[in-house]
Amino acid sequence: HTTKESDGNYCLSWCPSRTQNPMIVVGCGNQNSAKIFRQDSSQKWLSHEILDGHMMPVYDVSWAPSMGRSYHLIATASKDHHVRIFKLVDNKKDGFDVTPVAQLPDHNVEVWKVEWNVTGTILSSSGDDGKVRLWKYSLQSGEWKCMNTIYYDRQPESME
Incomplete structure (x- = not known):
């Protein structure tokens, strides 16, 4: 059973697949993790896989x-200064096999937002460093790499 008192603040994202039953991933603040929820035959949402590894x-x-x-x-x-990427493979039995495939510490500060592009090939992340990082999987290295960093370079206002 999941409650705000035990898990803390929530964030969520729906599975965009149109070929599978509805699923959501829910970030559970106090648990330092995220959980995959799926509907059972009675339309009740149940927690299944856990995506863990964050320290905060x-x-x-x-x-x-x-x-x-x-x-x-x-x-x-996460607050632990990391972006993590998890790979979920349908095990054809009872859910997904979950594998952490990337831990990205480049922000070196709390990371507040992650968002995929429309094709799911580029991940953006933003944190307290005031920068947006764009991540892409490199076939050459087999790793997720920061392909670009975007930041607002504010010029001092004139005192005329």
Whole structure:
């Protein structure tokens, strides 16, 4: 059973797949994790897989569009200064096999937001450093790499 008192503040993202039953990933602040919820036959939402590894509260979650992939990707943002990416493969029995595929510490500050592009190939993240980082999987290295950093360079206002 999940309650705000036990899990803390929530963030959520719907699975964008149109070929599967409705699923959501819910970030559970006090648990330092996220949970996958699916509906049972009586339409009750039940917690299944847990995405863990963060050392502090999860602030945001984002479920990537699959666009023909045979697996799902979910990103999490946390107070522990990390973005994590999880790969979910349908095990054809009782849910997903969950594998952490990336831990991205580049912000070095609390990370508040993660969001995938429309094809699920580029992940954006933003944190207290005032920067937006764009992440892409590199086929050459087999790792997620920061491909660009965007920040607002405010010029001092004139005192005329």
